[in-house]
Amino acid sequence: MIELEEETIITMAWLMIASAIVVFAALRFGLTAGYGRYTNTARLGISPRLAWFIQEAPSFFIPFYYLFNGTSNSGHYLTRVFLLHYFNRVFIFPFKIRSTTVSPLYIMLSAIFFCCYNGFMQGYWNAFYQPEEGALTARHYIGSLLFFYGMYINHKADRILFNLRAPGETGYKIPEGWLYEHISCPNYFGEIVEWTGYAIMAWNLPALAFAIFTASNIGPRAISHHAWYKEKFPEYPPHRKALIPFLL
Structure with a gap:
């Protein structure tokens, strides 16, 4: 089993935050993620169902391994919550996909890298470095409420x-x-709420880094989707926002 110092995991978290800034800038100011409706069919790709299963799997199986090899009871709870999300993403969500547009291979490979990186960072930190907390606090209740409401x-x-x-x-x-009456991408809004709740529950830098990266990655994508809807459908409701009801 890999053994890393706490400082190494902290460094990984800071690197994720730095990459989140780069990803946000790239997606917000020019680059469009090349999947789904934006896919270039000339690129090498595979079935979207298979691609989704393969790329998301590390986010489930790596933390699942550390669930049985760690020492922090508080961390074990966080890992179970984390796995609850990714059980759906790996074993349920892919088989509901009806799109026939291929998933570009480079998108899948980049997602695999991220899911390995984040799955290891969350799983390892929760297993060995998450501080023990003897009693539930308001922070835990607020974080849990946000997490499960975001998941819903x-x-x-x-x-x-x-x-x-x-x-x-x-x-x-x-x-x-x-919520589609108010925003174009409530699925993205829910995921941002979900991981914000997780970061509040965990109160550690790796969880915060993941929440920041999630918002930086899918926030600009929501804005792109919103613009695409308005361009493709002239009758698209003008009062809808992209991501946050009544605001953005």
Whole structure:
């Protein structure tokens, strides 16, 4: 088993925060993530279901390994919460995907790298360096509430998107109902809320780094999706925001 000093994991977290700044700037000011509706079909790619399963799997299996090899009881709880999200992402979500657009190989490989990096950082920190906390505090309750509420938003928003297409149907439609009446990407909004709650629960730098990276990565993507909807559908509701109801 790999043995690393606490300072090494802290350095990994700072590197993730630095990369989050780069990713945010790239996505916000020119670069478009080349998957889904933005895929260049000329690029080498594979089935989106298979790609999603492969790229997300390290985020489940690496922390799962450390769940049985760590010493921190508080960290074990955090890892279980982390695994709850990725169980859905690895074993349920991919098999609901109806898109037939291939996933570019370079996107999948970059996602594999990130999921290995983050899965190891979260799992290792939680296993060995998360401080023990004898009693629950307001921070734990607030963080848990945000985490599970964000998960609920994320799952419900995904269900609405999946149900837009009938079996065998292709093309894009305007999602309607629930939070989609207010924002274009409630699935992204829910995920940001979810990992913000996780960072509050954990109160450590690796969890904060992941929350920052999540917002920096999918926040600009939500803005791009919103602009795409408005360009593709002239009748797109003008009052909708991109990511945060009534604000952004």
